[in-house]
Amino acid sequence: MSSAALKPPETFFHSKLFRGLGHEELAPLAAICQRRRIPSGEQLIRQYSAAQHVYVVVAGTLMIERLSRSGRRQVIAFSYPGDYIGFTNTEDYEYSVVCLREAELQVFPRREFLTLVDRFPTLKANARQVGGNVLAQTLDQLFALGQKKAHERLCFLLAQIGRRQCGAHNADIELIMSRQDIADYLGLTIETVSRAFARLKAMQLVEIVSAHRIRVLDRSVLEELASVQ
Amino acid sequence: MSSAALKPPETFFHSKLFRGLGHEELAPLAAICQRRRIPSGEQLIRQYSAAQHVYVVVAGTLMIERLSRSGRRQVIAFSYPGDYIGFTNTEDYEYSVVCLREAELQVFPRREFLTLVDRFPTLKANARQVGGNVLAQTLDQLFALGQKKAHERLCFLLAQIGRRQCGAHNADIELIMSRQDIADYLGLTIETVSRAFARLKAMQLVEIVSAHRIRVLDRSVLEELASVQ
């Protein structure tokens, strides 16, 4: 864990949170920023623990999930580079965060970070927008779970991941998470997820290169089935 | 629509948003606050319209919903006195709001309201908490839709309404919304909702006084089935 104060500010450019900021804003941010590397499989945030930090994903993939006493699990989101994590308004985190693929994160003490958010209008506007995106994304997922069939929900996830990693080549979708993770994200079982993949393949919407690599053959139909609008 | 500037500040006390505020904070709030009465059935917010106002419910009940192009509907929340509405971080509302029971609202111009939020730390803390509650509530609903069976989802709604109106007598739950509204909130059909009621009755958890009045007979079991923790 080394201070990022010595790092060039370009490392901040990965997130919407820091878009349009000048050196006078980035410098104090860098001053309170630390770096953290999380190996795959490790937990970053434990549900119900005190919310002391805000994170920005620089590299890797993480999964946000919620467990109930009865042992049921709801996956809330998959986090990619540029996403922020832990920006809750409550005292405690209401979810756990685990690392799916070795990740690198920027770590900010929550209180100091919020102070800077208050001080810099651009940062504040960004934070508000990013916070709004989280709610919007959750509402999308809510719509998918409430109104869509299994194969439509899977399209919803594929389209979402496709949009996220469109910076890469736009042909293949890489599924870092397991079938169980997908099932718990979509409110299904692994068997139903597997059959939903088979169905999309039969519909010639996708080609299943491997269990974790999906080639989209008809993006427009995929988007149509995925649409929550 | 009359300005609330002339009204006594007690009318503000209904919402968490205004808890702990002194006169120096309430006065400028009152200065930008207007009152609005909405008749039952009328629309307060149209999906995708520009987010220009923030509302606080003083009386009545409203329903927040989202419609897709394909005609499917997801009900997102039912709003009771003390709740705020429209406090989005995006440019446009991503949902519609309709009135279920004649409502009275405080109306604040969004921009001016946010300026005051910035100026007053207590108000800011309150706004943050309330905003956090919305996300928390949406995550609860997400868990219910993803992980729970029909009768458990119904318990989730009943427990939620029970908590909201517990200021009243704690015996009966009044359901202002229709069975279709409940169905679209829980991601079910009206028939399944009806059968879920019958099941809870058979389990002796509730008594169905009338279609819109439910007597809870065993709160602890109801809460257990409703629990998302």
Add this chain to the structure above:
DNA sequence: CGCCCAGTTGATCATTATCAAGATTTGTGG
């Protein structure tokens, strides 16, 4: 009074879950 609408109940169908078996991938040690 009788219509209309919301809600309920019943019969049947479709979808998803569960249980079980096989296939494939991944990880590990030789």
Add this chain to the structure above:
DNA sequence: CCACAAATCTTGATAATGATCAACTGGGCG
């Protein structure tokens, strides 16, 4: 690098749950 074990994923058969279609009930209101 291969072989084997373990874990993950897929597929099949069956059961449970919820959706759909249809008929019926009951309360509110002209």
